[in-house]
Amino acid sequence: MxxxxxxxxxxxxxxxxxxxxxxxxxxxxxxxxxxxxxxxxxxxxxxxxxxxxxxxxxxxxxxxxxxxxxxxxxxxxxxxxxxxxxxxxxxxxxxxxxxxxxxxxxxxxxxxxxxxxxxxxxxxxxxxxxxxxxxxxxxxxxxxxxxxxxxxVTDVTEKIGGTVYDKKINFMSTHITAYKQLVGNDSALVEVKKIEDQINTKPLSQIYIKEIAEIESKIEPGDIIALVCKVDGLDVSHVGFAVRLEDHRIHLLHASQSGGEVEITKKPLAEWLKNSKLNTGITVARIN
The missing domain is CATH 1.10.3670.10 (Putative xylanase like domain)
Incomplete structure (x- = not known):
């Protein structure tokens, strides 16, 4: 089965x-x-x-x-x-x-x-x-x-060319005031710290921005794309879906805060992220 x-x-x-x-x-x-x-x-x-x-x-x-x-x-x-x-x-x-x-x-x-x-x-x-x-x-x-x-879903990041990197995930427990449900809620905070500790037991992986163009043929339309970020303690800053347009390149279909709506990036993903000050790369998950 x-x-x-x-x-x-x-x-x-x-x-x-x-x-x-x-x-x-x-x-x-x-x-x-x-x-x-x-x-x-x-x-x-x-x-x-x-x-x-x-x-x-x-x-x-x-x-x-x-x-x-x-x-x-x-x-x-x-x-x-x-x-x-x-x-x-x-x-x-x-x-x-x-x-x-x-x-x-x-x-x-x-x-x-x-x-x-x-x-x-x-x-x-x-x-x-x-x-x-x-x-x-x-x-x-x-x-x-x-x-x-x-x-x-299946994480295919390493399978299609991603590499392992080291980062400690603890943003929620170190920025409590950003999460109203954690303020004054010691039991919830304890649980969050346990979750972060569990996340940190396994290595993280990403496809670095400079490598996206080389491997994008291995990205399938409908793959979930997560943008790995530079912020201390945080793993991902944004998510969306890979979509291949008429230019035969992978673009990002996402709910855009700056655009104010769900939209598709005008530039291919590799170029769209090329000069990012927030992100270092992407992870890719495929729906089973």
Whole structure:
């Protein structure tokens, strides 16, 4: 039995037996339902997960950028679904969740908000279990590692030419005031430090900016691209999807804070990052 098939069965099992409780406003619910209407008109059957993901991701182009949509309750970790705007991470999570929602050609009856919520919770939280603020996969490195463990994505960074580098990840525990849920919450802080320690038990890898052009033929449209950053203690500053345009080059499809919406970079990824003062390279994860 294939790993992808097992992943699909796992997600369906979660929905059937344990529907997630979530927060989704009436306008956001309408926007989600409109998205399903759009996707139902796309020829998604028979596509690979990556092909499906990039087809779905392109339907978000022009959607507004909106940050901190998950931080609606400082005392309780709610499963928030917001389809009125996206930051880079919620955009990626939404596309991956929709890709899984449309996995299996005979699963139309599961394509609804309740099933989507179950998938999203499985993606967003450590081992698929929401148990307070620290259970959210805040560091994208851990997001990839944990969702690889679940069989949803595979980190292909080293496989396609990346190299290992050394960096201590501790940004959250050393910048507590930037996270309201950690201020005055010693137990949550202890958990975050444990998570950081766990991340630091394994080496990090990246494809350096100067090497992207050489290996971009190995990057597939629909791959998740994370931008490795120079900030002390932080692994990744931005995420999006690889898309190959008419120039046959890899560009980044992402929720852009500077652009104010979901968009595709005008320059190829290698040139777009060439003079970056914030980033050193990229990591690449492939949807199973």
């Amino acid at each position: 294939s790993r992808q098939f097992l992943s699909i069965i796992s997600l369906l099992f979660i929905t059937f037996y344990c529907q997630a409780q979530f927060v989704c406003t009436i306008p956001s619910t309408k926007a989600f339902e409109d998205k399903l209407t759009t996707l139902n008109q796309l020829p998604l059957q028979g596509l690979t997960s990556n092909e499906k993901a990039i087809s779905i991701a392109k339907t978000f182009v022009g959607e507004p950028y909106l940050e901190k949509t998950l931080e609606i309750n400082e005392k309780r970790e709610d499963l928030v679904i917001n389809y009125l705007g996206f930051d880079c991470t919620t955009f990626v999570e939404s596309v991956v969740a929709l890709t899984k929602l449309y996995s299996g050609e005979d699963n139309e009856k599961f394509r609804n908000l309740n099933h989507y919520a179950s998938i999203l919770e499985y993606l967003r939280y450590r081992d698929g279990r929401r148990n307070g603020y620290p259970s959210r996969l805040h560091y994208f490195t851990e997001w990839v590692r944990n969702n690889q463990k679940k069989g949803i």
